Amino acid sequence: MLDVAHTLPVRLLLKRWSQWLDRRVTPSRKVILDQKRIFIFPTREGGFFILVIIGLFFGGVNYENSLILAMSFFLSGLLLVCVYQTYRNFSGLHVEASHVAASFAGGKARFCINLSRAGHRTYEAIGLSWPNTMMQYCCLVQEEEANVILELDTLQRGWFTPGRTKIQTVFPLGLIRAWSWVDLDFKCLVYPKPIEHPLLQNTAFSEHGGKSTSVSGVDDFEALRVYRSGDPLKHVHWKMLARNDQLYSKSFTAEQEENQWLDWDSFAQVDVELRLSYLCFAVLELSSAGVIFGLRMPGGDIKPNSGETHKERCLAALALF
């Protein structure tokens, strides 16, 4: 393929097209497809069809065959009817942004789009996709509404706005394509990719927080010892790691309601993204272990808590750092 896309004139053209489209297609969560938004043009197969019509027409003229001419006229009529039918299969469709599932960087973000119809008109073979992704199809014949789930690869953390979605149909004959660009104002929060700290590998994470390994019942933290593989993560002394780059486990004499704090500063030597990834991993593990923990970040602290919402809040904080 010629590398035309990177040349300056093409880039300028694309920029202008994008701007024009921006003016026409404004972000909104619910869109009804109507005349202003719909583009119509023959597909490649439609182009071939037109060639056939022209061929038949000239064949009919040259052979002076009235019936071949009639056939070419009929096919032209069919094409016109197809334009109308394809348009009808498209306009009036309600497109609404539904929920979004958050994801991790490097994974897939899932967006759910809800298609619904208001009147008696049915819609078939409606395709949705983002550029360069696979198209998902949907039909609204018996049902009043349907959900389509589209996946996109996420690259980095933070807010992910995928931009305009292409929605199109080539029903009923596949010769004419009606399409539209809708900007559904999707925002997906992408959390940092969780990476396990190399030193913490083989750590035993038991669901019950390692109660069985407690030694004796003293409230305070008794001593620091070098981390041994198998020590529960909640006993890791994070602050020491920052100073010495060595893991220490706090040993307790009694099982206590320890308020775990995950600290930003724990990983001082490490660069920002990696730090966030480590913290993310830690948050996930602690949450699944059911431990109450808090998150201490330069932007602010999150009070120790447990549960789903707390986890999400922590992850959001990490994502938006």
Added chain:
Amino acid sequence: MDKISRNGVAWILAVHGIAIVPHLAHLEFWLIGMTLGCLGWRWLVYYFRMPLPSRILRFSLVAIGGLAIIFEYSGRISSEAGIALLVMSASLKLLELKKRRDAYLQIVLGYFLLATGFLFHSELWFFVYVSIVVCLITAALVSLQNTSASSSVIRPMKNAVKMCAQALPITILLFVFFPRMMPIWSLSLSKPSQPPSLSNSMTPSEISNLAGKSDLAFRATFENAIPERKELYWRALVFTHFDGERWSAWSSQKKNRHVASPVLTDDINYLGRPYRYTVMMQPTLQNYLIALDMPKRLIMTDQTYKGGLDKGTLLSVSMYPDYRLIASRHLDKVTQYGVESYLTYRAGEQLEKNLQLKALQLPRNTNLKTQALAQEWYEEVQGDQDRYVQRVLGYFRDKPFYYTLKPPIFDQNTVDGFLFDSRQGYCAHYAGAFVFLLRAAGIPARVVGGYMGGEVNWIGQFVSVYQYEAHAWAEAWLPGRGWVRFDPTAEVAPERILDSIESLLDLQQKEGQTDRFFSTLSRPGNPIFKGVRHVSDYANYMWYRKVVGFDAESQKRMLKNYFNDLPAHFFIVVIVSLFTLIGVLCLMLQRRSVAGLSKMDLQYRAFQSCLHRYGVDMLPGETPGHFQRRAQQLLPEASDLIHHFTQLYMSHQYQPPSNHSEPEHLALRSMRKDLKMLSALLIKRRFEKASKKSTDPI
């Protein structure tokens, strides 16, 4: 979603198979075999989930097929070769049917393939067949789409039929009004088989062979009255030269010079009333035209060619000195022309020497017995030519002559054998013998070949003449009377003229020469069959005349009749305005197509767009009430209107019908009034603003 569903494959195979069927009749066997082979192979792949043939195999098939076609058609670029190539590629393409794009191409090719069938068949039944297949092909296209019901058969069919029906009005409109153009280059199909018809050189037995052929020869539609059956002598050929066995037309004649067109010849004196009719002749691959004796005027209605193989010749018709109508090229398709004929005439009162000599030609040293008899009779009547002719006719009447399709054949002295020995023959024998006898007595005479009679269809006022009506009669030149027609066969079998084909069929059946199918089905005796045949004949005839034969000339004439001499570009205007009309219709349907909005909602939308023009927009997620308050603040002079409108809207939209202060249609009406006043008010405001701006001192 790039692969085709299995259902799609099944549809395509079925459609392809059905589309090929009409071509099978004229394709070579190996090509038919290849097509069926490809279909079968692909079906096996479909059914048994076998893998598709490899690329090498496919490529070699293409190469073999291509070579075969080149070999078969000797490298000539003809339409048959083109169609064979098309069929072959379409079939081979089946073997690589995998992706959706292949499927589309296959189907669209199917349309093309189907249409080429019209080059070979133009009958009504074929058209009906094509229509059905077209619907099937369209259904196949529908079935390729990614819908939930992709395995059903009914849904795509219903959709397809609906769309085809919607396309029909456009088709008819374009067919009638789209300006017909002249061919850019002329291409004619080389038909390998000679259709059964009269030809320039025939033996009597060849003419009798036509008796078993039930093919249509031509149809003639009369404007007013139809002549009686016994007057329907249709001239096609004139045979002047006899070599003892075979009668041939005299080809090297000079055409009539300085004939004042449109009259064909100045040699004939026409008497009595004219009969005007239109002939639609089936292709004969010869260049004669058929007309009722004697034609005065002829109007060619089609087939004008520019350039190409014929190098710029128009199809012109001229009358030869023996009153044949000869066209400038061979007729390879249905030809239509109008004729004016007079049944009573006096032809050729002055006989040119050349013509006379030709009409007296006799083969040397043959049929001496006949020549002697002729001399004997001539002396008896003492040179009175009229009496001589009567003497000859009397001979046929009185002596035991029989009418048969299979008379004994003589190697030499065929006329002697016929007149003295067998006395059995077909019309050509009688005509030939008659002419011989006259020539032997020095009377110029010749055999005329053509058709006699025909089946009258009273529904359509036309006469259908079939090949079995082929007839031969004689023409003799008598001083003071010119060329006069004599039909010696009439003397022998009077029922030949007065009755229709029944008697002849009886005759044929007795001799076992008819093919059974023809005799049982089209036996005119059966009244029900006759009625059915008349109706179907009429349908077929109308089909040919109005649709198949609708060419540039017909279009011009039709338009002239209905629209009185309009310039050609008028119709471009019509077509363009037609399409704009379609566009406008689509736009009008736009409003309705914003589906599902109630009338109330539409009014509210109009309200929003009205306010939008003045910069007041509804924010996303804003309720009508909130919007109303905001709008009232921004546009204080329209405050009451906005309030009234929104209240009406909200009460009808959100509250149950019992709470409505008035019925909906009244509410709508007052809402519309509000809108009108609102826009008027805002226009005023804008105007005032603009004028204030202009008068504002800076």
